Amino acid sequence: MFGFDLSDDHQAFRELAHDFAENEMRPVAAHHDQTMKYPWEVLKKAHELGLMNTHVPEEYGGMGLGAFPGALISEELAWGCTGIGTAMEANGLALAPVLIGGSHELKKKYVAPMMDELKMAAYAVTEPGAGSDVAAMSTTAVRKGDKYILNGSKMWITNAGVCDWMFVVAYTDKGAKHKGMTAFIVEAGWDGVEVGKKEINMGQRCSDTRAVTFTDVEVPAENIVGIEGKGFLLAMGAFDHTRPLVASAAVGLAKAAMEYAIEYALERKTMGRPIAQHQAIAFMIADMAKDIEAGRLLVWKAAWSADQGRPNTTLASMAKAFNADAAHRIASDAVQIFGGYGFNTEYPVEKLLRDSKIFQIYEGTSQIQRLIISRNLLSRR
Ligand SMILES: Cc1cc2nc3c(=O)[nH]c(=O)nc-3n(C[C@H](O)[C@H](O)[C@H](O)COP(=O)(O)OP(=O)(O)OC[C@H]3O[C@@H](n4cnc5c(N)ncnc54)[C@H](O)[C@@H]3O)c2cc1C
Structure with a gap:
């Protein structure tokens, strides 16, 4: 069926x-x-x-x-x-x-x-010198008896200032590269955990983004997530589930932008008729609608595949890249349809344009999604 x-x-x-x-x-x-x-x-x-x-x-x-x-x-x-x-x-x-x-x-x-009860958690992988290139991270966890001593800095961590605990990846064996990374749960209130100021971002401004520093933090060995050396796999494996959801959020933003654009285009008149009747505007709206439909189908397939336990890494990256890029384009076109009013904070679309940009950056940039897609395709040949 x-x-x-x-x-x-x-x-x-x-x-x-x-x-x-x-x-x-x-x-x-x-x-x-x-x-x-x-x-x-x-x-x-x-x-x-x-x-x-x-x-x-x-x-x-x-x-x-x-x-x-x-x-x-x-x-x-x-x-x-x-x-x-x-x-x-x-x-x-x-x-x-x-x-x-x-x-x-x-x-x-x-x-x-x-x-x-409402408690927040954070995913702390990115570092000041290691975003797309996760292996370039320098945070270390050194075993000492039944504890690990964690040192290093993380950057751009969503919810860092409001969370109870963080999922943290650190090197336990730098020489082993990806296989030398281990994941830990680190409580935000532990000695040596310090969060920075709330970053002032272009969009999604109420979301809490901060740097985190770990100085000689004592992490009990039982707080290892999985086993030693599996941190990279776990951190990346999470994206198979979460990237379809981020992609879906981009669809939601795009849909909001299109609805505002349609409403405005039917109201606003130039040269004696609603701007919706100018083909240049009508076609922009048609493009928005087709990209939203196509994007949602990609999300549904990527998410459905995850739920079936099928490999969905490539689909998840396709959904994320397609919808992040589409949402940013659609939000920009919505601003265009609003003309000067689109550029003004009294109208909703400028916020959507600012908010949309991060979809192309967090949980792997649009370039990194293409890298994953192309590597997975080309490695089969
Ligand atoms: C608001 C916000 C919230 C975030 N939340 C979190 C969070 O909760 N947890 C977390 O761990 N991280 C989080 N991040 C970090 C985010 O995932 C990284 O910013 C992102 O992965 C990019 O890393 P970078 O900023 O170091 O850029 P870089 O990796 O330095 O990339 C710079 C540019 O080079 C391109 N590039 C890099 N390598 C390649 C390549 N091999 N081929 C082609 N192009 C390439 C990138 O696409 C980008 O355009 C967040 C970031 C922001 C801004």
Whole structure:
């Protein structure tokens, strides 16, 4: 059987997320953009409704939703506001490698409490000198008895200033390159963990992004996620689940931009008729609609493949690159359709353009997605 109809459950999640985006996110999106205030109140309500940490298994108090329903929710939340959406979804990124590779004890200690009350987590891999090139990282964890001593710095860590714990990757054996990286859960309150100031970003401004420094932090050996030497695999493996969700968020932003553009193009008149009747404008809107449809299909296939346990790394990268690039183009075209008003903060589309840019950068840049896609294709020959 083949079809695109959603199940009743999927439809219900989608509607729940859409109503939440419309009633709880959109009304405060501009406020949080301007003030950069972390959206605790919105997150509290989202947590109560079960819109956060959706892939945590039932065993740990979650709903155990797959990537596909996660993507449906992610699109709707991003339609509401991607700044607030990123604050929510960053939890999912930190949780993903722990759910894949963490011990039952770690999940009970760090994951389950996140279902009882609103707690945030962060995924700390990027460093000042190591973003796309993860192997260039210099953070180290040196074994000392039943502990590891962690030293180094991380950069651009979402939720760093508001989290209870971080998923951290460090070298335990630098000589072994990728195979010498180990992942740990590090509590934010431990001695030697220091978070920097909240970064002032171009878009998604209420999301909390900071540098983190580790100075002689003592990490118990039981806080290793998985086993020593598997940190790189876990950190990258998480993206198979999360990239379709980021891609879906880009679809949600693009859809919002297109809707605003259509509404404005039907209202605004030049040369005696609505600008929607000028072919140059109408075709821009047609391009938006076709890219949104195509992008959503890619997301659905990438997410569905993840849920089937099929290899989806290439599809996840395709979905992420396609939709990140499309969202940025569509948001820019929406500004164009608004003309001078599009450039002004009184109208919603300039925020969408600023917010859209990061989709091409975080969770692997658009160039890195193409690198993954091309390597996977070319290595088969
Ligand atoms: C707001 C924000 C939130 C973030 N959140 C997190 C987080 O929660 N956790 C985390 O660990 N990180 C996070 N990041 C970091 C993010 O993932 C990195 O910024 C990203 O991976 C790029 O790394 P970089 O900034 O070091 O750029 P670089 O790796 O230095 O890249 C610079 C440019 O060179 C290009 N480039 C690099 N290598 C290649 C290549 N081999 N081929 C072609 N082009 C290449 C890149 O595409 C880019 O255009 C966040 C970043 C931002 C800005």
